[in-house]
Amino acid sequence: MYIEQIKKFKPELFLYFIVPFCFLALMAWNYVASMDMDTNEVIHQSISMLGVNGTFLIMVGPLAIGLFIVLIWTKFIQRIPITALTTSRPKIDWKRVFLSFFLWGTITATMIYISYLTTPENFIWNLKLDKFLIFLIIAIIFIPMQTSFEEYLFRAHMMQGIGLATNSRLIPLLVTSFLFGIMHAANPEVDKVGWVIMIYYIGTGLFLGIITLMDEGLELALGFHAANNLISALLVTADWTAFQTHSIFKDVSEPSAGFEIFTPIFIVFPILFFIFSKIYGWKNWQAKLFGKLTN
Structure with missing residues (x-):
């Protein structure tokens, strides 16, 4: 099991809280500033x-x-293999990573295209090929690293540590989802849209935590998060977002708390739960999400 497997390495629990504490303290300082x-x-x-x-x-x-x-902290300080941090399987399942990436990337691109077709007045052509190609290289390298850091910190390092400390699945799921959302509090989107956008951030963290626990590994979350940030950054930008990029389109509409927030959380994510559960045969939802850890 994804959390329980760490027990065999006899981890020191206090080592699980040093890196998250430093990161969250830095985020808190950034927010106050x-x-x-x-x-x-x-x-x-x-x-x-x-x-x-x-x-x-x-x-x-x-x-x-x-x-x-x-990754270095886990491998050399905690003496836990990166594979165990990532998955309960004998090795990392890259097919899961790429399936999740292409599935969510396709959905993201489709939703942006539908938005462009239905409200073309909200978009302007932003493509400058020379600048876009340079950004493409930067994005392909750095965005997966950025999103993987967030996944390994919240859905792996913190989830496993809190799970071991509390002997619970639900507590690490809720705590990491909340902290993942709050991490975005300093984003300019919060000022522009309002705190209601926390529904999206925390809801996305909850979605990623659920698929990690149900699938007994981080692979699906890694692929989803990378696709979410990369495809969005390449296709559309806006003057009020944290990531302002040399994308293909620029959204010039006035942001509002509506379609972009509630559709993914309450419609698209439940559909993804259904798709993943059918592909990977997920069962025992109650035990995996609300049960105690097994010995």
Whole structure:
């Protein structure tokens, strides 16, 4: 089992809380610092000095480095193999990663295309091929590292540590989902749309945590998260988002708490639960999500 398997390595529980504490403290400091400034204005100032790609690298670069910190900490400090951090299977199932990536990438691209067809006045053509190609290379390298860091920190390192400490599945699921959402509190989207967007962030964290527990591994969450950020960053940007990129389109509409927030959480994600459960034969939902750990 995904959490229980760690017991055989006889882990020191306090080692599970050092990296998350440092990261969350840094996020809290960033949020407090951002309260006295216009985050979106800071991003625009950075773009004027460093360019879009330079600003993007500054934002995702530290998170990409964070991936190596989590992996090195796990392997060399905790003495736990990366495979055990990732999955309960004998080896990482890359087919699961790519299936999840292409499934959610296709859905994301389709939803953006439908939005463009139904409200073309909300989009302008933003493609500058030379800049886009450079960004494409940067995005393909750094976005999967950024999203993998968040998955390995929240759905792997923290979920396993909290699970072992509480002998519970539900507690780490709820705690990591909440913290994953709160991590985005300093994003300019929060100022623009309002705190209702936390429904999307926390709901997405809950979705990723559920598929991790049900599938007994991180692979599906890794693929989903990478597709979510990468495809969105390549296809559409806006002047009020955290990631402002050399994308194909720019969304010039005024953001609102509606379709973009509630459709994924209450319609699309339940459909994905059904698809994944049929593909991988998920059973015993109650035990896997609400049960105690087995010995």
